[in-house]
Amino acid sequence: VDESVREDMNKLEDTFPGISDRFRLVNRIGEGTFSTVYKAEDLLYDHYDNDWDIFGQAQAQEQEAWASPPSKRRRVAGAHGRQRKARYVALKKIYVTSSPIRIQNELELLHDLRGCRSVCPLITAFRIQDQVVAVLPYFPHTDFRIQYRTFMVADMRHYLRSLLTALHSVHEHDILHRDIKPTNFLYNPDLKEGVLVDFGLAERHGAEYASPCLCTHQSYVRRSRILSSYYSKNPPSGGLSGGYPKNDSRSSRRANRAGTRGFRAPEVLFKCTSQTTKIDMWSVGVILLTLLGRRFPFFNSADDIDAMIEMASIFGTRRMKTAAAMHGQIFETNIPTIGEKGYSWEKLVKWSSCVEDLTESEQQATRLLAGLMELDPTKRLSAEEALQHEFFTSPVH
Numbered sequence: 001v002d003e004s005v006r007e008d009m010n011k012l013e014d015t016f017p018g019i020s021d022r023f024r025l026v027n028r029i030g031e032g033t034f035s036t037v038y039k040a041e042d043l044l045y046d047h048y049d050n051d052w053d054i055f056g057q058a059q060a061q062e063q064e065a066w067a068s069p070p071s072k073r074r075r076v077a078g079a080h081g082r083q084r085k086a087r088y089v090a091l092k093k094i095y096v097t098s099s100p101i102r103i104q105n106e107l108e109l110l111h112d113l114r115g116c117r118s119v120c121p122l123i124t125a126f127r128i129q130d131q132v133v134a135v136l137p138y139f140p141h142t143d144f145r146i147q148y149r150t151f152m153v154a155d156m157r158h159y160l161r162s163l164l165t166a167l168h169s170v171h172e173h174d175i176l177h178r179d180i181k182p183t184n185f186l187y188n189p190d191l192k193e194g195v196l197v198d199f200g201l202a203e204r205h206g207a208e209y210a211s212p213c214l215c216t217h218q219s220y221v222r223r224s225r226i227l228s229s230y231y232s233k234n235p236p237s238g239g240l241s242g243g244y245p246k247n248d249s250r251s252s253r254r255a256n257r258a259g260t261r262g263f264r265a266p267e268v269l270f271k272c273t274s275q276t277t278k279i280d281m282w283s284v285g286v287i288l289l290t291l292l293g294r295r296f297p298f299f300n301s302a303d304d305i306d307a308m309i310e311m312a313s314i315f316g317t318r319r320m321k322t323a324a325a326m327h328g329q330i331f332e333t334n335i336p337t338i339g340e341k342g343y344s345w346e347k348l349v350k351w352s353s354c355v356e357d358l359t360e361s362e363q364q365a366t367r368l369l370a371g372l373m374e375l376d377p378t379k380r381l382s383a384e385e386a387l388q389h390e391f392f393t394s395p396v397h
Ligand code: ADP
Pocket: 029, 030, 031, 032, 033, 034, 035, 036, 037, 090, 092, 120, 136, 137, 138, 139, 140, 183, 184, 186, 197, 198, 199, 200
């Protein structure tokens, strides 16, 4: 362990006096915008049942929560079946720059999802003043950026089945993860299983209850077609101000756009105010596209507008206009290389991976890809539907 990491780990030990009685910090394994994650050995793992969940008592006992004897803890493990003891744990120190509500939200959602297969369980959490640490079982995994190149179709199938299994449970709980991407799905190729982590941006469905988006109206499909054909006959002209209808009394839109660039669903970019669990399914599609196309990251635009342009170069302007109109937005571009029609997924996968022909199983995967990267969220596959796809149910070898 290098010097700066050692120093950082010492600091954590200083912040939580007594932490070393229970955990031996091994290394720093993740450093993100909202947290730092350390690998640690649970020294009392033989002694204490660390599959106990004391969230809920954490506030009352925050200072000694991690050290309190089992008898003081509320047992929930029995309610959701077997949980293994974890000798190694991941300590996720959530930065104080995260709002307390956000931190509470992450821990609460993880608590709700305890016992869900392929979702990383929360062992416990503790807090001293504004410092919060979540304790999760350590899950050995490989680095996607190294792994994806070597993936055969069978590996893609295992990877996706595990990810979709996790999302199926998460979505059943009416929770949107919002940040589905390889670094938040820890995959272990030996086990052929992964665990979903990082519920830092997750939310309950319908949490932001603003005015519902146009796409929730029954007749939206018809209306969006009319709108989109209106806009193609009457393209906005002149400067930006000519770009939208006159007498537009709508207040400027505010929608949750949290997520990671390259993985945001079209309705997130179009600021849909009625986003659903389908936004996660789009991101799964982006991962599959990365695997099939053998390019990571596949999309790499810095902002939402560029992201729409990337999408338009695949889907073509016609479908992008319809998608935008569905959410009450207008899509226009004068970039000459972006055609009206777009390309088929099969063609894109071949181009991207530089192969002439796709095997039977790659074709199945490509059809699954089409169902996931569907612009219209109401037509996009759910996790449950995706798991029933031919790619999983009738694999060809
Ligand atoms: P952030 O909000 O900072 O992205 P994450 O929860 O995604 O935090 O964790 C960051 C990184 O730490 C992950 O990408 C992963 O490499 C590592 N990590 C997180 N949880 C675990 C775990 N339970 N086991 C092993 N590694 C983990």
